Amino acid sequence: MYTFRADIGAANDNKTKRFWRWVFGILLALVLICSLAYYQGKKYLFDGLPPLPTKEAMWELNLQPNITLLDKDGKVIGHRGPHYGRPLKLTEMPSYLPAAFLAIEDQRFYEHPGIDRKAIVRALMENAKAGKKVQGGSTLTQQLVKNMVLSPEKTYKRKFQEMWLSYKMEQALSKPDILELYLNRVDLGNRSYGVEAASQRYFGKSASQISMGEAAVLAALPKAPTAFDPTKYPEASRLRAKKVLNDMMVQGKISPMEMAEAENNPPEIYTAESVYIDDETLGHVFDMVAERADGLVTSKTKDLIVRTTIDPAMQKTALETVQTFIAKNKKRKKVSEAALVSIQTETGAIRALIGGNSYKESKFNRATQALRQPGSSFKAFVYAAALEEQIVTPGTVRIDQPIDIAGWRPENYERRYRGPMTIREAIKLSINTIAAQVGAEIGPSKIVELSKRFGISTKLGPHYSIALGASEVYLIDMTAAFTVFANEGLKRPAYIIESISDTSQNVLYRRTNSSPERVYALPYARQMTSMLRDVVQTGTGHGARLGSRAAAGKTGTSQDFRDGWFIGFTADYTTGVWMGNDDNTPMNKITGGLLPVDVWKSFMLKVHKGMKRRPLNAPDELVNNPEKQKMISFYNNLSEQFITERNLANGLQPQTTAARQN
Secondary structure (H helix, E strand, O other): OOOHHHHHHHHHHHHHHHHHHHHHHHHHHHHHHHHHHHHHHHHHOOOOOOOOOOHHHHHOOOOOEEEEEEEEOOOOOEEEEEEEEEHHHHHHHHHHHHHHHHHOOOOOOOOOOOOOHHHHHHHHHHHHHOOOEEEOOHHHHHHHHHHHHHOOOHHHHHHHHHHHHHHHHHHHHHHHHHHHHHHHHOOOOEEEEEHHHHHHHHHHHHHHHHHHHHHHHHHHOOOOOOOOOOOOHHHHHHHHHHHHHEEEEEEOOOOOHHHHHHHHHOOOOOOOOOOOOHHHHHHHHHHHHHHHHHHHOOOOEEEEEEEEEOOHHHHHHHHHHHHHHHHHOOOOOOOOOOEEEEEEEEOOOEEEEEOOOOOOOOOOOOOOOOEEEEHHHHHHHHHHHHHHHOOOOOOOEEEEOOEEEEOOOOOOOOOOOEEEEEEHHHHHHHHHHHHHHHHHHHHHHHHHHHHHHHOOOOOOOOOOOHHHHOOOEEHHHHHHHHHHHHHOOOOOOEEEEEEOOOOOOOOOOEEOOOOEEOOOOOHHHHHHHHHHHHHHHOOOOOOEEEEEEEOOEEEEOOOOHHEEEEEEEEEEEEEEEEEOOOOOOOOOOOOOOHHHHHHHHHHHHHHHHOHHHHHHOOOOOOOOOOOHHHHHHHHHHHHHHHHHHHHOOOOOOHHHHHHHOO
């Protein structure tokens, strides 16, 4: 019997042991499962978790590149990218501005550690009652983390990371720091980030100057920047702003009297017409400025304010002129594109730049990127080099006749020859044979050297045909190079950027007004200006005459009418015009003395309207002696008679001396 009981006791002990081993096994398995789940969950939730940036880095985090363009007078004419205002400190803002945001977005901001558990529970209960999401539990810190550090995806993993980083941010930064950062970076619609940018956008003034009602309008926006946009949905904005004011009053941030006053004085939304010049007019300029600004600023600042040299009125006039002439002649004359550059003669400041007929249709800038043959407009540098080498003077006589230069046989535009003529007349009538002779005499390398000195940046081939403009150049280079003649041999490089700063008004670049470089002797520059003035008065460019205003310039036409040029200047502006087709197909017999001259004249007449007439730097010699005047008149008449007789002998009519050719 005792043995039986002992057996029973032993059996019970074994059962108990097995039970506890079974319990222990289950517990061990649960611990292992939980540990594995914990570590796997932690690995999943923390995988890809970005590090929390430093306070200094947060101000630059996720800033998208943006650039604001100012005209020559410092007025805004264009903007690309999001709008970031000047960062404001809390002490610069009226106290009710941050209070409005806290009242509607995070009323327990100063109490929670980055995560507001009470707000989460409250939001869950409200959403459960409504059967849909009607309230959120995110803190202001979480919003900041979500918008600045994390991706916008909506997953539980991202939400966890948002809460974790918010907690960490609260440990790294003070409450005022977080609030200040939030108010300067929050999305407030219309690509405006921060209260300063939004205040400028909606009220036309700094956030440091806004009223309580205006502050409520801004605080209404974070929930739904588009739905509460005061410019598009004023009633929705008004109702949301009213709720902001009511919450501020309930929370004791403002008095009932202050709330009533704010409601009775609704903010006036800034509805002034945009001061921006449309992209069609400013597009090519904007691209050019953005590219050059990037090379001038070495800092990593992404918000740039660039003051340019552009004159808005001249820019608009330039585009209108180009588009008008292209529209009238596109089919009949087979010309589809044009470019124009206008530079203030005495400074080098680019006042207008048109890179093509339509920026919407083509972003390619034909003023700064297109390499085209300049034709006879390049002869100005040939004769300038010849004067410098003292091979010729304006009165030197050369013979217009068929020539052969090492197997190259250049011909005149009319395929006729006039015989003996002066260099002055040769450039006035754009005689190819004489330009080729002179070019061969001084040598192509001398022409290349002078052209580079004047500012031609492209690679020029030192071959004989360079004398007739066979090497490709940029319109902007040609236009700037002609200012050397107008400035009596002084080179003032063309520029379009005056200064660059950021939205905090830190100057990142400022152009220094350095002294102009002497690249050509004054006497020769005056002689060249005098001859180029003859081109306009009685030569191939006579269609460019501006009445009693002195002007000088040179026409140019490349082979088979593929390019038409006119580069001309007054004492005020030097303007270059190119016309042609992007596919290099010929125009319908358009020479530099035709449409390019017409575009140039139309533009220059408009921009000079009301300006004082000024002489060029090649004044005629003043002769007070009646006997000398009589002698000069005699020889001038004799010269004209000689030219007329010579032309008649060659089968040319008198009018052809001023024919509008190349």
